Amino acid sequence: MAFYILRRLVWILPTVLLVLVITFVLTRMPPGDPIYQLYSSQDSPDSDLTLSENQYNMGMKELGLDRPLFYVEIVPFHHPDTLYKIPLRERGLVHLLLRDYRNWDEIESFRKTLKRYMTEMRSQSPERFSTIARLVYGKPITKDLNLAIQTLVTDSPDSPILQSYGDLQNSRLGLIRFLPTIKWRGSNNQFHNWLNNLFRLDFGISRIDARPVATKVGEALSWTLFINIISILLAYLISIPLGMYMGWYHRSRWLRAVRIFLYAIYAVPIFWLATLLVVFFTTSEYGSWTNIFQSVGIWQATTGDSFAGLLAQNAGQFVIPILCLTLSITAYVSRQVESSVNEEKTKRYILQTKAKGLGDHSIIWKHLFRNSSFPLITLISGILPASISGSLVLEVICNIPGMGRLLVDAIFGQDWSVVILVVFISSFLTIIGLLLSDILYRIADPRLQTEV
Amino acid sequence: MKEEQNHVNPIFDFVTRWLPISVLAIFFVTALFADFLANDKPIYAKVGDNTYWPVWESIIGAENDMSLNWRITDPDFAIYPMFPFSDHSSPNLSIRYKGPGTTSERNGRQFTHWLGTDRLGRDVAANMIHGCRKSLLVGFLAMILAAVIGITLGIVAGYWGDHKRYIHPMMAILILFLTAHALFLLINGLAYGLPLLLLFLVLFALLQFTSSDHTGRWPLLLDSVTLRLIEVFNSVPGLLLLLVVGSMFSRPSLVGVAVLIGLLRWTRFARFCRGEVLKAKEGEFITAAQVAGQSDASVIWRYLLPEIVGPLVVVFVFGVASAIILESTLSFLGIGVPVEQITWGSLLGQAKYNLNAWWLAVFPGLAIFLLIVSLNYFGDQMRRKAG
Numbered sequence: 108m109a110f111y112i113l114r115r116l117v118w119i120l121p122t123v124l125l126v127l128v129i130t131f132v133l134t135r136m137p138p139g140d141p142i143y144q145l146y147s148s149q150d151s152p153d154s155d156l157t158l159s160e161n162q163y164n165m166g167m168k169e170l171g172l173d174r175p176l177f178y179v180e181i182v183p184f185h186h187p188d189t190l191y192k193i194p195l196r197e198r199g200l201v202h203l204l205l206r207d208y209r210n211w212d213e214i215e216s217f218r219k220t221l222k223r224y225m226t227e228m229r230s231q232s233p234e235r236f237s238t239i240a241r242l243v244y245g246k247p248i249t250k251d252l253n254l255a256i257q258t259l260v261t262d263s264p265d266s267p268i269l270q271s272y273g274d275l276q277n278s279r280l281g282l283i284r285f286l287p288t289i290k291w292r293g294s295n296n297q298f299h300n301w302l303n304n305l306f307r308l309d310f311g312i313s314r315i316d317a318r319p320v321a322t323k324v325g326e327a328l329s330w331t332l333f334i335n336i337i338s339i340l341l342a343y344l345i346s347i348p349l350g351m352y353m354g355w356y357h358r359s360r361w362l363r364a365v366r367i368f369l370y371a372i373y374a375v376p377i378f379w380l381a382t383l384l385v386v387f388f389t390t391s392e393y394g395s396w397t398n399i400f401q402s403v404g405i406w407q408a409t410t411g412d413s414f415a416g417l418l419a420q421n422a423g424q425f426v427i428p429i430l431c432l433t434l435s436i437t438a439y440v441s442r443q444v445e446s447s448v449n450e451e452k453t454k455r456y457i458l459q460t461k462a463k464g465l466g467d468h469s470i471i472w473k474h475l476f477r478n479s480s481f482p483l484i485t486l487i488s489g490i491l492p493a494s495i496s497g498s499l500v501l502e503v504i505c506n507i508p509g510m511g512r513l514l515v516d517a518i519f520g521q522d523w524s525v526v527i528l529v530v531f532i533s534s535f536l537t538i539i540g541l542l543l544s545d546i547l548y549r550i551a552d553p554r555l556q557t558e559v
Numbered sequence: 560m561k562e563e564q565n566h567v568n569p570i571f572d573f574v575t576r577w578l579p580i581s582v583l584a585i586f587f588v589t590a591l592f593a594d595f596l597a598n599d600k601p602i603y604a605k606v607g608d609n610t611y612w613p614v615w616e617s618i619i620g621a622e623n624d625m626s627l628n629w630r631i632t633d634p635d636f637a638i639y640p641m642f643p644f645s646d647h648s649s650p651n652l653s654i655r656y657k658g659p660g661t662t663s664e665r666n667g668r669q670f671t672h673w674l675g676t677d678r679l680g681r682d683v684a685a686n687m688i689h690g691c692r693k694s695l696l697v698g699f700l701a702m703i704l705a706a707v708i709g710i711t712l713g714i715v716a717g718y719w720g721d722h723k724r725y726i727h728p729m730m731a732i733l734i735l736f737l738t739a740h741a742l743f744l745l746i747n748g749l750a751y752g753l754p755l756l757l758l759f760l761v762l763f764a765l766l767q768f769t770s771s772d773h774t775g776r777w778p779l780l781l782d783s784v785t786l787r788l789i790e791v792f793n794s795v796p797g798l799l800l801l802l803v804v805g806s807m808f809s810r811p812s813l814v815g816v817a818v819l820i821g822l823l824r825w826t827r828f829a830r831f832c833r834g835e836v837l838k839a840k841e842g843e844f845i846t847a848a849q850v851a852g853q854s855d856a857s858v859i860w861r862y863l864l865p866e867i868v869g870p871l872v873v874v875f876v877f878g879v880a881s882a883i884i885l886e887s888t889l890s891f892l893g894i895g896v897p898v899e900q901i902t903w904g905s906l907l908g909q910a911k912y913n914l915n916a917w918w919l920a921v922f923p924g925l926a927i928f929l930l931i932v933s934l935n936y937f938g939d940q941m942r943r944k945a946g
Contacts, residue, residue: 138807
């Protein structure tokens with residue numbers, strides 16, 4: 108058994124590594140300029156052009172973006188060695204130029220001319236400055252680079268750009284761009300740095316309220332875990348007997364009604380159920396008796412409130428989310444139990460117990476239960492992601508400060524460090540859940556222990 | 560057994576057999592003819608001596624600058640669609656949150672909002688009819704993509720397994736290297752990364768460089784790699800990844816959401832397909848075809864695929880249902896789906912702003928529920944027939 112667990116743990120490493128890499132790629136994906144977002148809380152499309160070069164480079168350094176992406180990089184042959192040192196906002200143009208001309212020295216001198224001209228224009232003609240800045244910072248008005256530069260040149264025929272652009276066009280290199288080369292970047296790279304921070308549990312600070320991301324997510328996690336654990340436990344407690352009886356007493360009229368109800372619940376989107384409950388049963392709008400549940404949501408009034416204290420005060424708030432989540436898991440699990448019972452009950456050993464004259468209860472719980480309960484353990488692997496996803500939506504509807512509301516608030520506030528940590532933690536929880544279900548399965552079914 | 564069957568109530572039997580499929584058919588017809596069912600243009604109109612077929616003209620794109628603007632034209636005689644509002648009709652704040660059955664006035668005519676209006680005064684019924692098309696489109700598009708990815712991987716993993724195909728080490732390194740290169744280009748936003756990557760993957764998939772001769776070659780661990788990929792994809796909660804990646808779109812679109820769902824949900828196809836292939840591979844007809852000298856491609860295409868296509872359709876139907884739920888969850892939260900696209904989910908999402916507007920909570924949700932339940936039932940029926 109210990110050997111099996113060890114082997115399973117080793118096998119989980121590649122999965123964890125892949126999840127890490129996916130999360131890292133996600134951190135590099137958010138729209139907008141991260142350096143500009145560092146300095147300003149609100150986004151406007153053009154104001155990042157006005158950030159001075161020094162300020163921008165400091166921002167790059169602070170975010171660690173002036174390093175290579177990964178330990179090893181496979182780059183096109185004509186790319187310069189230190190492309191990663193070029194400010195992010197200038198890379199759009201650099202990539203376009205590299206694609207079209209491929210001659211790095213000429214490209215550099217062309218860019219220098221452009222930028223020198225841009226600094227001249229900054230004081231002289233704001234309009235012309237804006238045109239050039241858009242080009243330099245990779246937001247040209249047209250997608251066609253050639254056209255954009257031509258427009259610029261005809262706008263200011265006296266500028267040195269014309270000469271430099273001519274040089275660039277004459278020195279175009281051949282189609283060597285697809286030739287890949289391997290570059291070793293060492294450990295001073297963004298991925299290494301990111302992993303380092305991860306292991307030191309340093310996830311940065313939130314952009315919305317400047318609190319540490321780890322604290323925010325930690326607080327939210329306890330609510331989500333609370334809802335999920337209670338719901339899954341409740342659902343199993345309800346659906347195991349229900350499924351067993353539904354399978355055993357197949358023709359009972361009552362159980363048939365229950366089966367149809369569960370079949371319907373299985374198709375009800377969880378957010379519709381919750382919305383209906385919130386709309387109809389939290390106000391007195393539709394009759395004097397409809398104000399059953401309280402739902403104003405939980406807001407952390409003071410940061411000093413402990414989790415248990417808040418929980419005790421707001422126990423009523425959890426009725427709707429736990430009810431919805433439990434129902435939807437029950438609908439799924441009891442169906443699985445039923446079909447597993449249907450399969451088992453035709454087997455010979457059940458016939459034998461009947462022949463021995465055992466009563467229904469003793470057959471169901473002493474013989475049928477153990478054999479048809481194995482799927483219950485593997486079901487966890489399907490339920491866990493679904494349950495976490497379900498509780499995310501429920502938290503948004505019922506205003507519970509769990510991971511779901513945190514995530515949605517963070518997405519709307521472009522607080523990407525929070526978003527990434529939420530994704531990472533949920534994936535991690537799911538992986539742990541899968542691992543546990545595999546190990547439990549081994550323990551529950553002794554037949555599997557002999558073969559390794 | 561026979562006795563029991565005779566006891567089945569014929570009405571009950573008829574309902575269980577035909578109701579779900581007719582509900583499905585209604586949804587499909589609605590999606591197909593949405594423009595004729597809900598449109599603010601008349602189907603047929605007479606102005607003076609001229610006759611017009613405005614809905615038809617707008618569908619075939621025959622509208623031009625000379626065409627009449629039906630929002631301000633008052634025809635002498637007109638046949639309007641059942642729900643005379645479009646999904647793209649402009650917001651009208653004076654009629655926001657009107658209950659079902661209330662009327663509003665346009666061109667001196669009274670039009671009824673059978674299912675009420677939303678918080679921008681747009682007609683709920685008309686938007687639900689057009690939302691039906693959007694839901695089905697997303698569901699089918701996503702599952703077609705998922706099926707292509709999943710079935711390919713599943714067949715490759717099941718048919719060849721881990722130790723059937725071998726590759727020369729140099730070739731393996733070269734392909735890995737080129738794929739990594741293309742990925743780098745892609746991450747750096749260099750547009751030619753994607754075609755390059757596809758090219759290499761296609762090359763790889765064609766298995767041109769592999770052989771069944773294992774001397775001095777490396778085994779292609781097709782099965783293990785596929786299983787590991789499935790595990791990774793299953794360990795990230797799909798909705799969460801969808802939310803995050805969807806919110807990072809610079810230009811959100813329904814097609815983008817469908818593609819994302821497809822890229823996430825292929826695992827069920829792959830796992831199922833792999834299992835079915837492993838089972839079918841044992842059949843004597845496969846061995847016979849192989850012995851007769853048929854190529855692997857022809858064995859898969861002619862003998863294996865027809866054998867497993869029945870159960871795969873069942874997976875497809877259930878997949879469409881789950882994709883529709885995912886899409887409506889996204890639009891319910893208002894993430895990843897464009898704001899101007901009104902879907903069932905986004906209509907339902909408006910219910911939380913005004914608890915008095917019960918029609919926003921009931922009807923769109925009911926539509927989702929009916930579609931899902933009939934898809935599920937249809938899938939169950941097919942499964943019973945198949946197995």
